[in-house]
Amino acid sequence: MTELRFYDTLRRDKVAFAPIDPARVRMYVCGPTVYDYAHIGNARPILVFDVLFRLLRHVYGADHVTYVRNITDVDDKINARAAERGITIRQLTEETNAVFQDDVKALGALAPTVQPRATEHIAEMIAIIERLIASGHAYAAQGHVLFSVPSMADYGKLSRRSLDEMIAGARVDVASYKKDEMDFVLWKPSSAAEPGWDSPWGRGRPGWHIECSAMSWKHLGETFDIHGGGVDLVFPHHENEIAQSCCAFDRPVMANVWMHNGFLQVEGDKMSKSLGNFVTIHELLHGTSFGGRSWPGAVLRLAMLRTHYRQPIDWTAKALEEAESALRRFHQAAGSPDGAPSEQLVAALADDLNTPAALAELHALRAAGKADRLAASLALLGLWTPQLYRAEIDPAFAAKVDALIAARLDARKAKNWAESDRLRDELVALGVAIKDGKDGTSWEMKR
């Protein structure tokens, strides 16, 4: 079996991957908070961990990998946005989630095994909070429940920061109900206007981090194999997830491997609404504001995979053009995707998802004329999109094209260039691009 090695944020090193149960490899990735269109930065973990999911399925078998990616549908940003737009929270989260699902599908991401929603796991959240209170790791105060950070000896090990450092750097006023300024909210009270659920501490709603502890527990168990997300989540989100889960279940680890993708910039700048370079997945797929045109999902996907997932990535129109050019060439050289992918490509991915090396292998396969290997390798990466560049043409249309090409060849033999050009123009009008080569004339659909 292929040996997999992944960089573990907790150990700051690449480590050999050994699933707890090879018959059921379990991974959890923090999904979107559904209050607005997902931007291209949100797409990075989706794509990175989709490649990981595909790799694990390839190595352990498609039925032996469980991938959980949550939908966060309770959050104060959601409440604010719904109020702003004058719609219900449910309407907002349903609408936003539908767009998100369309977006990631267009990017070629497989559906995760489970996409749990936070609002459907309130009972699990309450159960975890009760365990934490019972074991002295949490306390209720003024309708809130807080996690007691000093109660956990090794708090901070994921982000490698000591409590002293954090306290020294703290800039926020400490709420009066906190026993320690580092304590964070597990549950907070809701006003009548805010969404809320009955709990032992009154009507309220969950804090930010508890949802992931609840959903990963429900769907993957107390300890599982891989937990992923963006680097920005290392602290405080993942640090606090670890605190909640490890203390609630009295376990030394929550997940055996913690993987984090790097950040994204747009044309060299931090992406922000104030800079006007904020770009959504939806706009890239359907609009024309980035690079003056829309882009197929597979192009966005290839552009994202050119950069190793832990490196910062600079999102540029030039990179998209290069990705499209490469993708077209791959498909023109590709054969049938039904066979086995390149072993070198699998080895590249097995080495901490080295997608740049995997892409180099795609180029090598193309250069070597290994058409079927190339197609199967594209498929493994989720880049096999023949409909884009090898349009399935109906036979009648193809016959018409062939007839026009034959007529054009006759005209050219007769040195009747005017007629030849006219026939070529007619083909162009049909959306066909012709190529005169050594072995006759071939053609393809223009994009």
Added chain:
RNA sequence: GCGCCCGUAGCUCAACUGAUAGAGCACCAGACUACAGAUCUGGGGGUCAGAGGUUCAGAUCCUUUCGGGCGCGCCA
């Protein structure tokens, strides 16, 4: 300020556990083309951010400086 990640050809990145630094794109020149595109062949291009150290040997390991990113604010 503190913590973490990262600096390799014009651009995006390989080279992991040390041994003449590689690929794609871009560029240049040929081939093929009525022309062009596409394709094929070949080519130029790098004091591996800088400086020390360990070593027979360092892009790779250690120290340090400089530069960039992220976190320390419920912004992926």
